[in-house]
Structure formats: structure tokens, C-alpha cells
Amino acid sequence: MRAEIIAIGSELLLGQIVNTNAKFLSQHLAEMGIPVYYHTVVGDNADRLKQAIEIAESRSSLIIFTGGLGPTKDDLTKDTIAKHIGVELELHEQAMNMIEKYFQKANRTMTENNRKQAMVLKNATILSNDYGMAPGMLYKNETHYYMLLPGPPKELEPMFMQYGRDALLNELDEQQVIKSKVLRFFGIGEAQLETEIEDIIDEQSNPTVAPLASNGEVKLRLTAKHMSEQEADKLIQALEEKIKKRIGQYLYGYNDSSLMGEVVRLLKSHNKTISIAESLTGGSFSAELTSFPGISENFFGGIVCYSNEAKKDLLHVQQNTLDSSGAISSECAAEMAVNIREKLKTDIGISFTGVAGPDPSEGKDVGTVWIGLSFKGREPYTFPLQLAGTRQSIRMRTTKYGCYYILKHFLA
């Protein structure tokens, strides 16, 4: 089974909304082992939809349509498909009853065009709509499967998860299991990572290896197919070991984890507290940390010391340090980290100072960064960075490096 998703709706082509349905369905189809080869978006136009269906039929066996099941003139998905594949539409009594009840409940008069929503392809499997009026359906002929789903994500998503997914799984003849696992790396560029494991990528077949870079991180998705779930897991594990031997020092987490999420996990599992002194990052590290619920047990507070005065007045950085080394220095980063940790009596103190740009500062280039890290009972660590990019990207990657150094040195 090879899938294509056709979204119908001029609002997508006008850029008024994003096609999140395609992402949602693709993700779940991938997990079910059904490869998606194309997404198509077409407007509310019968001729163009018909052509899109013909193209899809020539290259895919499962075509999933999203949108165009509503009551208005624009909603022409069902009519167009019915005509194209030569199947009649018939009234679905149960859906009609639900629609009538909906209007009674809302104390509104049902206009005649709402009957249209209860019309379904004859002999299709009906997918109930628990969050709206138009039912979905799965229709099957000798050559293709046609699945029709409503456009609003709040109707489509539960419909697919509750009914659509199982309807498809019932049709899959092969009982292969697909398992996938994402390995998350930091501190290594995409090109370098691929160079390190080029032979593994070239030889891939089962499991497959797909790299994806974003926001200074690189992910590798390993996907294995097997008749046995256990064997699929084993295939992934063997490949993971092989990759870890090459670039394991950059691996920080799996699947949906994040660098800050790993820091939170570490703080919680070891019952440790942290405090934060931010100059360069201006509160970004604290903001991201406090986006995690329940973090108040591990984080009491921090100081944003943007000016030298704030560094002295709020954080007691010595005038001498600022005079001799400057605020953008290993010495200042170390003092900031130690002082915030002592001030708030936490196990860890971390600090960020540097030049986000666009202009240099203290004669230091944009992208010059010092991170300070103080663990109770240990000498402070400091880490220099030289980052390229925009102000935002320098700040964003600085906070990621902060997480990375905590993870690397916490258990050292």
C-alpha cells in the first residue's frame, strides 16, 4: 500500500492556513508502515480535483482526501469522487439523525444544504464524526482505496485515530511491523555527521537512516520493518550501537526529547536544584526551563544581569574582574555562575555572557560566548564558544550549549 494525501481547499492555496492534516496523517501512516509518497493541495474546483485524482491513481494505491465534506457549494469532494469512480451517493440515515439532533440541540433551524453532509459513497465503510457533522468514509474498488476525511483538524484527528486507522490496518495484507527510533545529536554539524557515517547511510535498506538538521541539532531516524516486533527492535538496536561507536559522544537523547528536557529529567532524577545568571541570553534559558511544569522544585530563581551595573549590584561580580578581563570573559562567567549558585543555595549555577550582535562589544566579535558552570563542591568550569549567525540564533544555540554542558559534566 502506497499512499498519497490530497487536501482540498482554496484557503490552503491562499496561504490562510497550514496543511497540518498532511503532517498528522503522514506521521501516523509512517508508524503503521504505509509509506506516503506525495502530498497534493488543490483548490475547491471540480476539474482540477478530478485531474489530481487521476494523477494520484496512477502512482498510489491509497488516496486520502481531506476537506470538502461540508454543506456549502464549495464542498465538492464527495460529488467529484463519486462521479469519477462511478459510484452513487446515498443518504446515511444515522448521520442524518445526528445532524438533525445537532440543530435541535443548538436551537437552530437546519437549512436544506446540511442534508448534503449525510450523503455517503454507496458501500463505503463509514467513519463516525464525533466532533462534527460530516462522516468520513473508506471506499475500496479493485485497484484503489479512497479515504475521505473532514478538513478541520479537530474532527479529522480523532476520526482517524478512532476509526480510520483501524479500517486501514484491517486492509493491510502484510502483517509487517514498522518500528522507528530517533537519535538526537548536538555539537556536530549535519555535514560532519553524514561524513562520519556515510557508509552506513549508503548501505541502508532495513533499517533505513534519515538525517534531519534543525536549530543547531541533528536527528537520525532509524526505521526497521519486520514480521516480528522484537526482531525489528533488534535491527534498530544493532544499528544504533554501530552509529554510537562513531558519534556517540554527540548523542544526547531519543525521540521527542530535547536538550532542556534532558536537563529537567536529570535535575528531577537526582533531586538537584539549579540557578541561572544570564547576560547574553537575557532570560531565555530561564524561560525555557520554566516552560516545564513542576520545575519549581528544582529551580528557585535567576538574575538577568544585562548591564555591568546589574552584574555588580545584583550578582556581586567584582569591579576588578570587569576592569581587567571584561564582562565577556572566562573570569566573569565563572564568577557569575558561582555567585548565583551561592546566592540561591542551589546545587548547580550556570551563567551566560557574550556578544549577540549585531555590533561587537568590548572589542570582541559577534558570536563570542562564555558559559560558566558551577557545581557545589567543585571548581567552576568555563566554556568558550565562537558562534556564527543572527542574534537570535546565537542566543538560541548558546542556551542549547548550556544544556549540553550540564548534561556532559553533571556526572563527571
Add this chain to the structure above:
Amino acid sequence: MRAEIIAIGSELLLGQIVNTNAKFLSQHLAEMGIPVYYHTVVGDNADRLKQAIEIAESRSSLIIFTGGLGPTKDDLTKDTIAKHIGVELELHEQAMNMIEKYFQKANRTMTENNRKQAMVLKNATILSNDYGMAPGMLYKNETHYYMLLPGPPKELEPMFMQYGRDALLNELDEQQVIKSKVLRFFGIGEAQLETEIEDIIDEQSNPTVAPLASNGEVKLRLTAKHMSEQEADKLIQALEEKIKKRIGQYLYGYNDSSLMGEVVRLLKSHNKTISIAESLTGGSFSAELTSFPGISENFFGGIVCYSNEAKKDLLHVQQNTLDSSGAISSECAAEMAVNIREKLKTDIGISFTGVAGPDPSEGKDVGTVWIGLSFKGREPYTFPLQLAGTRQSIRMRTTKYGCYYILKHFLA
């Protein structure tokens, strides 16, 4: 000119990312008067991409490709297009220099595959990449336009706005000018806004009026067409006046401005300083404020006082206040705002305290928020909010309300 957008990337078909580029480009093409008839997504596969190009050529005159311009083996957009339309790729010296400099600056070794990013279609118009390495391009033959843009939105969006848009406008034969202006509102819901100007929306033709709600704000985009730029401006101005008479009190800015951007403009134009005390928002307000370059003249520092101890130790909130009113109270918000302002000797102090959830706190519901605002020489203001939504959305909207109150009361 009729457009089609082809996104290349298996990560889209695996549902790992959403195709926001298609939305972004569609929206801007619509404003430029170029209709988009199809979006297509295809994986990192040369044969399937070639077929997608052939289909697109049969139905569109402008084909915009997004993604696949990077250094890895997966990035096959340029090669496939070059082969398909019979044009050579050549090294773009300027791009190559930029890539080399990037690696020198980041102190990383440039692997050989990065050269690939500097290869461009011969005779194409080059679109500079100010936020990444791979340049974009616009190539034109007798029958079609081919525009190639990088996949990451943070590279694609500025490239299109700075260079791609003009390159296309130069090719459009009709000399009508399209002008648009965005009015930005806060403190009014989308439904209420639409009700207030329902007749204006219903009567629209030139200028058109498009409402768009996102992240607690509502935008109205006014777009006028005319042979004369001056007349187009006049059409927009007349409509803007009409709208302002109805809902002008909620208007806070234009076009790409933001609430925080307006706060920064106000601080700069009046040469005022601000300090920040954050509990609920955990540093988010400071982080957003310091995303603006040059803000160090107006912002010295802040305190993130997440725990009651930090409120007392770092900010000297009185124990008595915490005992009698609690941390989530008008009294605490007022003390936080006054104390941070006095501590850092600024003109303005602002504070945030509340319950972000998921659990209630101090017997107060999730979404209970107090914002404190202290101007030098005035009694402090405090503002209660009761917000619905997730932890992130409560925090995000709280920072927006903070900006809104500063803007509203600064000149009062």
C-alpha cells in the same frame, strides 16, 4: 502567471515537519496577484521529483521549489532540475566564499560536500541567502519560471521577502501596483472585531480586508490595487481611517511590528529604562525584550523569582505580603514591580505573577494572573487577568498583556 509550489523533503512525507513554507509563499503570492493552483510534496527521490516537475510544467508557468539545496546526498533538487531542463550547474564564487568564511569563523573544518551548496544553475538570477549557506535562484526559459528556495523557513522567508519577491514582480507584465498594510490589534477577540466591522468586510473589493487571528492578536490586512502607487496608498488610508473610528482603541501597530517592538520603540523614543521581575513568566518577558538589538541602553536587568524564597531574598518582597495575600495577588505584584524598579533605579518596573498550570496554586485557578506596573513618581498599577489555555499560551499571552499595559499607561 500561474504558480505551483513543490516542496522536496522526505521529512515532510514522514510527518516530521509541517509545510509552513507553502503557506508563507502562497500568502505572499496571493498578495502579489499570482494565483497558486497546487502544492505538491515529494520525497528526496530524483525520479519522483522529475515526474512532479513534468506534471507541474503541464499545468503551471511558475514552479517554486523549496528544500533540497543543502550539502548532503539527500539534497538533489538542483541536480534533478538541471538535468531535466538541460542546464549546467556552475560554481558561484561569491557563495563559495561565504561558505568558506562561515566555517573559518565557526572554527570548523569545511567538509567537501559543502561545495555542493555553492553550485547554481547557469544564467539563473541568484537570490542571496543572508541566514544560511545555500543561495536561491530564479531561472527562466521560453515556457516556465523555476524558482529554487532553501527549505529552512528562517532562510526561505527572508530570502523571498528581500530578493525573490522583487525578482518575480520584475517578471510580471501587468504594471498594476499592489500595496498592502497590516493593522495589528490586541485586547479584542477575532469574533468581536469581525462583528464591529462586519459591513466593511462584506463590502470589500478594493482594498480587500483579510482578518487573521493568531497568538491572542488579530491582524487586518488591507490590500489595494491601482495603476498609481499613490492612489493605492490613498485607498488604503481611507479604509484605515474608517476602521480606526470603530476599533482604534485596540490598534497597537502596523505591518511587522509586535507588542514588544512597540515597547522598545517607546523606551527608545522617550529615553526611558525598564527592569523586570518575573515569577509566572520565568524570564520570557526579559528574553523577548533582549531579542531586540541595542536594548542594553534601556534595560539593565531583572530578577526571575520563581520561588517565594527568591521573591524575599532577591527582591525583598515582605513575608507579611506572602502570608496575608499570597504570591499570586495584587499586593505581591505591586511590591515586585516597585522593588525591582527601585533596586535597578529604572523609570519603569514591571512584574508578573500567577498560575501557569497544569495545577492550581495557593487555591487559585490555573490562568489567574497579576501584572504589576510601576512608573517612577506614580502609585503602582496592578492588573488581574483570568486566562484560559495551556501553560505556554498563558505565559505567552501574559507577556503580551504586559506590553499592552505599558503602551496604554506609559503616556497616561
